[in-house]
Amino acid sequence: MAKRKLPRKLNCKKALKERKKREERKAQTKRATEARLAKKTAPEPNTDAEMAQPPEEEPSTSAATAEDNDGSLPATPTPMTPQEMDVSSMEMVDIDAPFSSIPADDDQQIQSMPSTSTARCDLVATPSTSKAADDFGLDDMHMFDELRRRHITTEEELQRQRRSNAFLRKQLKAQRDRSTSLERSSSACRQRKALSDVTNNQQGDSRLSAANDLLITLDSGITFKAREALKRSFAGHGHDIWAPTWAVKRLKRELVEGANFEWVSEGQTRALVCTDVRAMVEGRLQALAESGRLQLHQQFVSQIVLVLTGGDIYKILDHPKFASFTAPIPPGPLKFTLIDAMNDLRQIYHLSRAKILHPEGLNSLEHWTKMFYCHWQQLRSIDVARYPVRPKLHLLTAHVVPFARSHLWWGLISDQGMEHMHRMCNNLVGRYSHLGTQEKVVEKLVKHTTMLNALHDRGVEDKKENDKYPDF
Known part of the structure; x- marks a missing residue:
């Protein structure tokens, strides 16, 4: 849970920092705009003496600025050393002086901006502050915020689309890989x-x-x-x-x-x-x-x-x-061998009916099974790919006769119960194909099917049946 909450905390901290930065920029722009408007609305000096008179130093300026800043941004920097300031580029602004004619553009800006304080103070505007105010306004900041918000929204949509595309590609790949x-x-x-x-x-x-x-x-x-x-x-x-x-x-x-x-x-x-x-x-x-x-x-x-x-x-x-x-x-070897194998299979069909086999029937079944196996091997020598060895061929040639001699029947049950062996063997052959040789694959198949057969025969869900084979 701690790992899941960590990205959320980081995102909250990042969002808080971004919010503080935006508030700082808005406050700085507000102060710069107020200074520019105060400079434009100041009255013209009447005498040269008033122009040459240096501005009075008021120790309460920094305190007033700090109060106006609400503690979110540092105030306008004031000289920290007792050196004399260059007043050649500064003007004294009197807020209580009567307003002169204001242009239409300035009037609109005044109506859109919050009103200034009525306290008596001398606002000093530097050329650098005026230039920053001219370059960046509140409308520009709102536009930047809107563009940033749209950019973030677009990025989120692109990420969702990428995740959706990746999921679809994964599903399509799984469907292509899946085969019956x-x-x-x-x-x-x-x-x-x-x-x-x-x-x-x-x-x-x-x-x-x-x-x-x-x-x-x-x-x-x-x-x-x-x-x-x-x-x-x-x-x-x-x-x-x-x-x-x-x-x-x-x-x-x-x-x-x-x-x-x-x-x-x-x-x-x-x-x-x-x-x-x-x-x-x-x-x-x-x-x-x-x-x-x-x-x-x-x-x-x-x-x-x-x-x-x-x-x-x-x-x-x-x-x-x-x-x-x-x-x-x-005529040829294929004809005689194929016909003989088919004839052997016909005899095995006759002996595989739902009936009890007598000793002569068991001997006949063993004879025709061996003959069919020999003929099938001859067919494999002619064309191996066309006459493969299947699980049913192995069951017929290796297990049918011992089973029939033990139970005295072979065809009393249907072979449909073994049809699932085809699918199981096909799946296991693909799983064990990395072993290299066919003999190793067959060994794995036998071990796997033996294990499954033993588990089913034991009766896993019945504890009494399990007690019969404690050493298995």
């Missing part, structure tokens, strides 16, 4: 890149004017905002977009029943092309024409963009004609 887990995740980055390649790139293999209908797949599904962006982009080109989710799923099921696919291009522009989609969507075109949404068949462009999620891939893998889908893919 979706923006920080690598899967979302791939989604945005694929989305930009499809919607913005009008050159190359991903241009919108392809001859065949494209079935575009994204690695990690698609977000709601990305789906809406795709719909707006392709709707502007006259493409047919099905907004309802149930309609999209129904149409994709119809396409999967008898569709033939083949892979085109390589790398980031790799896409799965459906070769006979026009025959299958003929009924859809007829329905659109009858409903009025599509007046002429010529308005329909043959590109239909479908986004496949994890559930859609699962249905394709579980389809009886799955082998026919992979026939158009050119």
Whole structure:
């Protein structure tokens, strides 16, 4: 509190000093003006003897001046030594003498000034005092005070504006630095890149004017905002977009029943092309024409963009004609390894249903989990960036089988309870990225999640639960 009150005390002292200075200047100007007016209103001397007569010394002059000063300013300086004063530039002023004709300007000044005392005294005016009075008047002092006050007000407003601007800059910087887990995740980055390649790139293999209908797949599904962006982009080109989710799923099921696919291009522009989609969507075109949404068949462009999620891939893998889908893919290590990994994943899906696992089911789960891990490592040797190691992959390959053998089930609960792990791991990776190596980051992640899990399992709010683990 003492530190907070100190600036206030300093400001009060400073304001008090400034006020005293202004009062001193006003009093000095008042005395100088009275002396000048008394000099102008003094009568002309009649004889040369009176002109040559020196002024009388009155010891009460300094006392009268001190009383007029009210103790705020020092009086007009008087000689401190007994030396004779130079009277060549001094005149005797008689206040009781009759006033002569006063100019209009002087009359206005007299009316604006306070009246002088009626006491009998001889007022001595020096040339320096008269000059200061001519240079500075009360109006000038008022003007200076007003300018000073306006300057102080302007400075205060500028300081408030600076503080406001600094606060706004801080808020904007905080908003720019703040990002969601979706923006920080690598899967979302791939989604945005694929989305930009499809919607913005009008050159190359991903241009919108392809001859065949494209079935575009994204690695990690698609977000709601990305789906809406795709719909707006392709709707502007006259493409047919099905907004309802149930309609999209129904149409994709119809396409999967008898569709033939083949892979085109390589790398980031790799896409799965459906070769006979026009025959299958003929009924859809007829329905659109009858409903009025599509007046002429010529308005329909043959590109239909479908986004496949994890559930859609699962249905394709579980389809009886799955082998026919992979026939158009050119042979190579990527084809066989990818198809084998997807087949392993399909077997794991079958074993992950809500049921009790018998010993043969547990052995089968262990076998297909190991096979999937081996195939995934082969895919990583082909393209590391496209096949990363995620927390779910670690849980599947390292913890699923021991858990299933201990509890005799694996799919009785939903995996939605672990979805928060994505956001937590994404946040922790950014926090521990300064460690340098990926191994150290993983160690920190494991320690952090283990600590949180132990705290939740202990029941921190229940003291009885805490007593069960006294040595933790």
